[in-house]
Amino acid sequence: MAQMRARTDNNELMQNTLAVTCGPMAFDTHSVREAWDLAADGYAQGQASGRDYYRYEFFGPAHADLCGDVRGRRLLDVGCGSGYFTREMAARGAQATGVDISPRMIALANERETAAALDAADLSHAFAPRSFDIATSCLALQDMPQPLNVFRSVHAMLRRGGRFVASIEHPCTNPPFRAWERDAHGRKRWLCIDRYFERGPREYTWTRWPGAFTTMANHAPLEDWFGWILEAGFQIRTVREPRPQASAIQARPALMDATRLPYFLMFDLVTAGTCGDSAAPERSAP
Ligand SMILES: C[S@@+](CC[C@H](N)C(=O)[O-])C[C@H]1O[C@@H](n2cnc3c(N)ncnc32)[C@H](O)[C@@H]1O
Numbered sequence: 568m569a570q571m572r573a574r575t576d577n578n579e580l581m582q583n584t585l586a587v588t589c590g591p592m593a594f595d596t597h598s599v600r601e602a603w604d605l606a607a608d609g610y611a612q613g614q615a616s617g618r619d620y621y622r623y624e625f626f627g628p629a630h631a632d633l634c635g636d637v638r639g640r641r642l643l644d645v646g647c648g649s650g651y652f653t654r655e656m657a658a659r660g661a662q663a664t665g666v667d668i669s670p671r672m673i674a675l676a677n678e679r680e681t682a683a684a685l686d687a688a689d690l691s692h693a694f695a696p697r698s699f700d701i702a703t704s705c706l707a708l709q710d711m712p713q714p715l716n717v718f719r720s721v722h723a724m725l726r727r728g729g730r731f732v733a734s735i736e737h738p739c740t741n742p743p744f745r746a747w748e749r750d751a752h753g754r755k756r757w758l759c760i761d762r763y764f765e766r767g768p769r770e771y772t773w774t775r776w777p778g779a780f781t782t783m784a785n786h787a788p789l790e791d792w793f794g795w796i797l798e799a800g801f802q803i804r805t806v807r808e809p810r811p812q813a814s815a816i817q818a819r820p821a822l823m824d825a826t827r828l829p830y831f832l833m834f835d836l837v838t839a840g841t842c843g844d845s846a847a848p849e850r851s852a853p
Pocket residue numbers: 599600603645646647648649650651652666667668669672685686687688704705706707710711712713
């Protein structure tokens with residue numbers, strides 16, 4: 568049965584971004600590349616407009632802070648899209664390279680950053696093992712069809728003690744069924760969620776962004792995410808469920824919503840057996 572709802576109506580800006588769950592659908596390298604190629608221009612324009620304050624004033628800074636001091640580090644941004652987070656990292660002094668499966672996204676990213684069109688599930692033909700000090704992925708892993716292979720492939724690219732700092736949509740507040748119960752004035756009373764263990768891809772139509780477009784994303788419960796992380800050989804340094812800063816809420820009162828429930832989940836991972844030396848990762852040679 569088809570069901571429609573917001574991709575993240577946790578994000579006020581996306582309240583009219585409709586998701587349609589309609590049973591089996593293609594969710595593989597080919598279909599994902601094609602979908603994001605078609606989405607790329609609208610997605611990049613929507614971001615460039617600056618109206619996505621959830622990104623700019625909330626989860627983007629929280630993700631960047633979790634990365635810490637990246638000056639001089641060789642950094643790989645996985646699923647970089649048109650390069651928003653890659654540029655953030657470069658601005659903080661990293662030697663940043665982005666990769667994304669969509670050639671159109673890469674063309675847009677390359678207007679301002681170094682980026683390459685690659686499937687993150689297989690990076691070995693593009694980079695030598697242990698080429699990077701740190702990897703990042705900003706809200707992209709849930710959009711990738713082979714998450715375990717992506718974690719493995721990123722692990723292989725990291726030097727000993729290298730970190731992978733990634734953010735995803737929080738699976739607990741973004742399962743296949745999700746709807747706000749509202750009072751007579753339309754105010755949010757509580758969030759109703761269901762079907763948390765119903766794994767699999769869903770299709771989203773982004774109606775509020777320039778030129779409506781459709782993409783796919785995978786829902787997986789927390790046990791799957793932690794299973795992939797550990798199976799790929801990572802250890803977990805920390806996990807964060809960020810909340811907006813008071814100053815951000817003051818500027819954007821709608822962000823208050825995100826103080827009630829965890830909308831995003833951030834992992835700080837390190838290649839296994841190296842927790843000890845990861846707290847103060849080596850800097851690349853100056
Ligand atoms: C929601 S966008 C996020 C882009 C960017 N990180 C940002 O914050 O704007 C998800 C991105 O993941 C990319 N992607 C999906 N599957 C991928 C894969 N297997 N390898 C690399 N990139 C992939 C898509 O092309 C898309 O650009």
